[in-house]
Amino acid sequence: MPQSAEKVLDHAPLFREPEYRQMLAEKRLNFECPHPDQIVTDQGEFTKTWEYREKNLAREALVVNPAKACQPLGAVFAAAGFERTMSFVHGSQGCVAYYRSHLSRHFKEPASAVSSSMTEDAAVFGGLKNMVDGLANTYQLYDPKMIAVSTTCMAEVIGDDLHSFIENAKDEGSVPRDFDVPFAHTPAFVGSHVDGYDVAVKGILEHFWKGEERTEAEGTINIIPGFDGFCVGNNRELKRLLDLIGVSYTFIQDASDQFDTPSDGEYRMYDGGTKIEEVRKALNAEATLSLQRYNTRKTLEYCEGVGQATASFHYPLGVQATDDFLMEVSAISGKQIPEALRLERGRLVDAMADSQSWLHGKKYAIYGDPDFVYGMARFIMETGGEPTHCLATNGTSAWEAELKELLASSPFGKGAQVWAGKDLWALRSLLFTEPVDLLIGNSYGKYLERDTGTPLIRLTFPIFDRHHHHRFALMGYQGGLRVLTTILDKIFDKLDRETSETGVTDYSYDLTR
């Protein structure tokens, strides 16, 4: 009997004990009717071939292990970045349970959102009653300053009209007439979570800016971070940079406090976020900068429409992308980039120079949201690495073209390939047929690591199986240092593992590297 009170074995060691191994072997043999081992092995080997890759990449309908989520997740994340704002998702209720779980598993934090809980009768008659009752309940129970409405695909298929429903609910007294209920239609069958983020933020801006007079406040800047699982670390780092420059800025959507509340005995359902008053005033900013272009296409278009200058970045991390961002801020605000930041920059470059021999020529596969992949590819090339496979399931042809242009600008991008719209099962074939040294992505990449042996570096949402990485910044020079160190750790750990066999390979098990 393997189990004991002195040394309790949980699943990982327990089922490796002989009793269980024998039990499972017999289950397989006697009851499972499996394919013969040889057939399984052969098929496994076949999936590593170019022939399989071609079939795999030729898929037209089936999607396997995509690296994207649906629009309302982005809308719920967006709403979490505004002061005392409750997400209200109109449609089926199971969706909301999923968004909340998904966000909680990544941030290790509470994630609040409510549903209008539509069922079959609402599918037939529409969800107006659900909206009317739902807004009243949410308003009364959760004491929000704003309720941000988005939709599940169910409400979208039956064509519920949010604007008129919200008006109706106000007429019926669900919430006071002047209570803020911005909305965004976020059908799951269009785009991905980054687009849901986009329309949700745009909906909030429109709600507060429509019909308002703009009086430009020169030198002031709005910053829209985009859907970012590292918002906790990134937003705080960016604010530090902007404070150092001394620019007047407003974050439009900032979930850094909401997803990083302290443990001190009090549960804060709401914390931090852009103040409603700041959102109103943000209309007057001279410029709006987006940190993730493909998260904010519609929002930026709207900002331009009201007369603001706009600029966008691709998840600015590393040296040159941070340079670009700071110079843009400097140009708009008329403020100098302080010497302190030049020194910080120098320290990142110093670290890269110290480690360059370990990074030069390393090949990478990078996947994630379009802006992240772009930003990461750019940084990898700065370190002398080669972004061999760049994949975004929610990448568009415009993204593909833009990224190709970046890759063409450096000799390190020469052999790189861009995979827009492909999924992680496709990436599996790519990694078998054109292997790389390192894989950069999120927790889902662990299956690729297992199958192909490519070491995985978790640097983007969602990260379920490692803790607290999102609390540290990736953007800016400081963030670059963090990314650099994370990559190097992976390289050194692997090298140590591969050279640690006593008397066989440990001549290379160097103390200093």
Next chain:
Amino acid sequence: MSLEYENDGGLHARLIEEVLSQYPDKSAKRRKKHLSVAKSGDEAGEESEVLSECEVKSNIKSIPGVMTIRGCAYAGSKGVVWGPVKDMVHISHGPVGCGQYSWSQRRNYYVGTTGIDTFVTMQFTSDFQEKDIVFGGDKKLERIIDEIEELFPLNKGMTVQSECPIGLIGDDTEAVSRNKAKEHEKTIVPVRCEGFRGVSQSLGHHIANDAIRDWVFEKKEVEFEASPYDVNVVGDYNIGGDAWASRILLEEMGLRVVGNWSGDATLAEIERAPKAKLNLIHCYRSMNYICRHMEEKYGIAWMEYNFFGPSQTEASLRKIAKHFGPEIEAKAEVVIAKYRPLVDAVIAKYRPRLEGRTVMLYVGGLRPRHVVTAYEDLGMVIVGTGYEFGHNDDYQRTGHYVKKGTLIYDDVTGYELEKFIEGIRPDLVGSGIKEKYPVQKMGIPFRQMHSWDYSGPYHGYDGFAIFARDMDLAINNPVWNLYDAPWKKKAEPSAAIAAE
């Protein structure tokens, strides 16, 4: 082992009044029916009386806008019943999200070569786009099935798990499944588990059960040499290896587990189920339907059992053995005796560390009642419990488990649960991922009782040791004493039931 105690029913009744007072009148009226205080304990022999005592309204629609913790029919079918069947490909048919959020999240352990002959921890989706909504998705589904056949030829079959839009746009997934099953000579099961159907996960379980009946049973010749000791384990999803820690006991007592539904299951195990002698059902809520069907159609008896904690495990082993007669009964006693020293050692080690600690539960399926005794075996006290998606028959079965004064909450809302926990200040809360972090922020230890907080198994004797260890490490971790900054004056302790 039975623990005698009574809960503070007066406090609980007050808490119910307080939360209800915060709702708009209409909603307060509706929520009132879901909240109650258990009136009487589980004295044996008073079955019919006890049954009605902690009754609340259940399995009815959630109120909009209140933050229900429930999921949907898709979650009940793909997430719970079908998803763990390991040698089939389960297509999340519709937009990308449902499959994405449920991908690999239930910890249904299995052995197999993933992506080659097993597919549980993968996300297959038709990733619906606007054009699929407008023109229908049947053609796309046909194509998807063909592509799966080409790229994953060792699959033993497929299921088509309908997401919300499918039922709304009038797709005929049944026709596609039927035709493609014939063409590829494979089992293809359409499951109409659109998320808007029903009021929770529960209808999804039922629909998934019906799909087994209608699309799997009696579709093929099943070659199988039966024995008099053949049982199916039904409603064990092998979370963290639960079904394995159960199977080992059943085999030790001389039974043959010919099918496990549905953790670590193959299609063959499901097809063969009607040939077994007895269905042993753990999660009654999610799989009683198919057991009733098998009883009616094939004359297979079914029996509920409970493998959480030694008291219930022991009682269940004896109950199961009784069905098979003296020989198996004798073997069951050998099994019980074999594990007794382990049980004694686990209790000797952990009970002093957990004695008298109070627990609030809010989970789904069988756990709001089934785990009660496991806690009590460790000397812990259940002060509140409730079901996400229970039915009347679940609450009836709960009467035996809970003590007088226990707070009962059905389909609890985020607001209510927070207020109840704040008011009661239990020593431990057992619930899900959405509840974990709010509770921990309050300084109250928490264990996820859906995923076992990435631990497990919790079933059987081996599982009980892990369960005890986990409850201890949650409650007795030093972090809970670090919440107050020493330079801040300590807040007045709330109406806590004192620990220790």
